[in-house]
Amino acid sequence: xxxxxxxxxxxxxxxxxxxxxxxxxxxxxxxxxxxxxxxxxxxxxxxxxxxxxxxxxxxxxxxxxxxxxxxxxxxxxxxxxxxxxxxxxxxxxxxxxxxxxxxxxxxxxxxxxxxxxxxxxxxxxxxxxxxxxxxxxxxxxxxxxxxxxxxxxxxxxxxxxxxxxxxxxxxxxxxxxxxxxxxxxxxxxxxxxxxxxxxxxxxxxxxxxxxxxxxxxxxxxxxxxxxxxxxxxxxxxxxxxxxxxxxxxxxxxxxxxxxxxxxxxxxxxxxxxxxxxxxxxxxxxxxxxxxxxxxxxxxxxx
Amino acid sequence: xxxxxxxxxxxxxxxxxxxxxxxxxxxxxxxxxxxxxxxxxxxxxxxxxxxxxxxxxxxxxxxxxxxxxxxxxxxxxxxxxxxxxxxxxxxxxxxxxxxxxxxxxxxxxxxxxxxxxxxxxxxxxxxxxxxxxxxxxxxxxxxxxxxxxxxxxxxxxxxxxxxxxxxxxxxxxxxxxxxxxxxxxxxxxxxxxxxxxxxxxxxxxxxxxxxxxxxxxxxxxxxxx
Numbered sequence: 001x002x003x004x005x006x007x008x009x010x011x012x013x014x015x016x017x018x019x020x021x022x023x024x025x026x027x028x029x030x031x032x033x034x035x036x037x038x039x040x041x042x043x044x045x046x047x048x049x050x051x052x053x054x055x056x057x058x059x060x061x062x063x064x065x066x067x068x069x070x071x072x073x074x075x076x077x078x079x080x081x082x083x084x085x086x087x088x089x090x091x092x093x094x095x096x097x098x099x100x101x102x103x104x105x106x107x108x109x110x111x112x113x114x115x116x117x118x119x120x121x122x123x124x125x126x127x128x129x130x131x132x133x134x135x136x137x138x139x140x141x142x143x144x145x146x147x148x149x150x151x152x153x154x155x156x157x158x159x160x161x162x163x164x165x166x167x168x169x170x171x172x173x174x175x176x177x178x179x180x181x182x183x184x185x186x187x188x189x190x191x192x193x194x195x196x197x198x199x200x201x202x203x204x205x206x207x208x209x210x211x212x213x214x215x216x217x218x219x220x221x222x223x224x225x226x227x228x229x230x231x232x233x234x235x236x237x238x239x240x241x242x243x244x245x246x247x248x249x250x251x252x253x254x255x256x257x258x259x260x261x262x263x264x265x266x267x268x269x270x271x272x273x274x275x276x277x278x279x280x281x282x283x284x285x286x287x288x289x290x291x292x293x294x295x296x297x298x299x300x301x302x
Numbered sequence: 303x304x305x306x307x308x309x310x311x312x313x314x315x316x317x318x319x320x321x322x323x324x325x326x327x328x329x330x331x332x333x334x335x336x337x338x339x340x341x342x343x344x345x346x347x348x349x350x351x352x353x354x355x356x357x358x359x360x361x362x363x364x365x366x367x368x369x370x371x372x373x374x375x376x377x378x379x380x381x382x383x384x385x386x387x388x389x390x391x392x393x394x395x396x397x398x399x400x401x402x403x404x405x406x407x408x409x410x411x412x413x414x415x416x417x418x419x420x421x422x423x424x425x426x427x428x429x430x431x432x433x434x435x436x437x438x439x440x441x442x443x444x445x446x447x448x449x450x451x452x453x454x455x456x457x458x459x460x461x462x463x464x465x466x467x468x469x470x471x472x473x474x475x476x477x478x479x480x481x482x483x484x485x486x487x488x489x490x491x492x493x494x495x496x497x498x499x500x501x502x503x504x505x506x507x508x509x510x511x512x513x514x515x516x517x518x519x520x521x522x523x524x525x526x527x
Contacts, residue, residue, distance in 0.1 A: 060357070061357050064357055065357035065358060069490075069491075073489075073490070073491035075357070075358070125489070127358055127361070172490055172491050173490065243490060244490075262434055262435070262436060262486065262487070263430075263434060264426065264429070264430065264434075266426070267426075269358065269360065269361075271357055271358055274360075274418075275421060276419075276420075276421070
């Protein structure tokens with residue numbers, strides 16, 4: 001099978017060997033490339049010094065093992081059920097304590113200068129992956145709406161459309177899914193709005209068409225399929241914190257010293273590896289982000 | 303109830319019914335089939351892992367062996383009620399087989415945790431068992447199952463006499479602990495553990511009902527004038 005590839009494809013877009021060797025996945029991946037070549041242009045993105053040098057997980061792992069309760073609570077549910085979600089037209093309303101509240105169409109968001117950011121992702125359940133996202137800093141978007149002096153927090157909301165998101169037909173969580181960051185966390189250069197993955201637009205099960213990626217926090221903070229971003233002066237309510245406040249804090253920074261009440265957070269299984277590895281404070285991003293929490297008791301503000 | 307007279311009064315595991323009798327040919331065949339059926343989930347799990355279909359294989363093996371432990375446990379506990387409701391006493395002959403498979407899957411489940419998941423990190427394992435309630439109850443269930451598996455032979459059945467039945471009533475505790483183990487592990491969506499809990503409640507409820515009924519009848523007995 002001959003697939004014409006533009007010369008400026010980043011190395012990570014080339015199908016990893018593990019997937020290549022798995023014929024079925026390779027065929028799926030090839031079908032995906034063809035499809036996206038026809039319908040959506042591959043995303044041009046420049047490399048970022050903020051990327052990790054660790055080898056990324058395969059496209060199959062990243063797109064087949066997801067926590068996205070809007071499409072079901074099993075890890076395989078999102079890949080099976082997310083196909084119905086319509087991601088066009090798509091608008092993201094940005095309002096609240098800002099000088100210029102407005103709505104951004106997805107086409108406009110795709111025109112922001114895109115970067116490839118290869119980040120570690122640590123799930124609160126104790127597994128992790130390395131994912132080559134394509135996206136742009138959240139800060140670039142927030143700059144356009146000009147937060148006022150009142151703004152201290154940023155609240156995010158996922159689409160609520162039960163007809164296309166079958167998981168929302170049951171109240172597993174209080175829909176729509178909500179997340180939040182402190183403004184300084186939101187403006188941090190690592191905080192990304194991702195629109196793509198492995199050089200292509202985000203698959204639906206990974207949070208298409210636009211999602212947050214906060215690599216030093218547990219994965220559930222990185223809210224998917226965002227339709228609203230609101231700047232506020234008060235700490236916004238967040239879905240998992242509402243569901244189980246003693247288990248999921250507002251901050252939810254990756255912290256091997258603070259266990260989940262029901263399981264240890266000291267180590268993690270990197271998908272694809274046999275031995276567990278030690279979990280690093282702030283998921284290995286302590287040098288960049290520990291300063292945000294100076295003077296805070298992270299056992300209390302977990 | 304119509305079939306009242308044909309049913310045994312006690313719902314406790316009856317030792318004599320479990321004693322091996324020379325198996326007829328059809329029964330031996332049926333037992334072999336059940337034996338193979340009990341191995342199928344294991345074969346499926348192995349195939350999915352070897353074929354590379356599981357993204358997180360160790361989690362998958364853990365989940366799968368745990369799920370099937372509960373299935374065989376509930377199947378074991380379903381034998382007596384089914385026998386009473388249908389009058390098919392032959393069902394009793396499959397109970398030991400099902401119970402031993404429950405133990406076998408539980409042992410695999412624990413081995414997966416010990417070896418593949420924790421890789422014999424004893425410090426972490428002891429901490430897990432002591433500090434994490436869902437692991438504590440799961441471990442307790444496995445401990446309580448062990449003497450039941452050991453004493454499942456005809457020899458032990460004869461040796462323990464009446465006490466065999468008493469000892470094997472532990473299976474009720476094992477099942478309750480096992481379902482609790484699953485319930486406490488789930489993050490939010492309790493549909494699956496709820497199904498297991500409902501089946502267990504039904505199976506235990508039937509036993510309580512059958513036990514309480516004669517007593518209630520006696521209490522309500524009309525005065526003999």
